[in-house]
Amino acid sequence: MPLNGEVRTRFVADAMLGSLCRKLRALGFDTSYYKAGSDSGMIEAALAQKRIILTSDRSLAALASSKGLGAILLAGKSDEERISAMSRAAAASGTRLVRGDPLCSLCGCELATLRRIDVSDEVPLAVISHHRVFYRCRGCGHLYWRGSHWKKLSSLSRRLEPK
Numbered sequence: 001m002p003l004n005g006e007v008r009t010r011f012v013a014d015a016m017l018g019s020l021c022r023k024l025r026a027l028g029f030d031t032s033y034y035k036a037g038s039d040s041g042m043i044e045a046a047l048a049q050k051r052i053i054l055t056s057d058r059s060l061a062a063l064a065s066s067k068g069l070g071a072i073l074l075a076g077k078s079d080e081e082r083i084s085a086m087s088r089a090a091a092a093s094g095t096r097l098v099r100g101d102p103l104c105s106l107c108g109c110e111l112a113t114l115r116r117i118d119v120s121d122e123v124p125l126a127v128i129s130h131h132r133v134f135y136r137c138r139g140c141g142h143l144y145w146r147g148s149h150w151k152k153l154s155s156l157s158r159r160l161e162p163k
């Protein structure tokens with residue numbers, strides 16, 4: 001997905017939203033995961049790195065808004081509901097959500113595209129024979145291919161489209 005000079009939307013997800021964080025990275029959003037630490041520490045990180053806060057904590061969302069930071073309060077029960085809620089909240093505040101190519105869901109780094117021959121000694125034969133293109137994280141080295149979770153991502157991606 002070409003960015004045309006636009007910068008990906010940057011998020012920071014709170015400790016309760018680990019699986020959402022992984023999905024947002026795979027969808028191409030620059031998302032950091034704030035696993036541990038104080039609310040004020042998370043707010044400082046969001047300010048310094050120009051990130052929109054994603055949280056299910058009402059008081060944290062209110063504190064962030066009082067500091068003039070973008071914050072989206074996510075009350076949904078599933079990541080699917082949360083992603084729909086993000087799309088509605090962004091539309092309501094006039095914020096465009098900009099995605100780039102998929103990022104590593106584990107660490108958020110960019111992925112390099114590889115050919116079959118580059119990974120033939122690392123991937124099971126059944127996988128090699130069904131896929132032409134593979135992706136390796138430039139950060140942690142994790143290897144990806146377009147398996148079943150890719151289909152799930154495209155259905156999540158539809159939830160981001162404005163209704």
Ligand SMILES: [Zn+2]
Pocket residue numbers: 104105106107108109137138139140141142
């Ligand atoms: Zn990685």
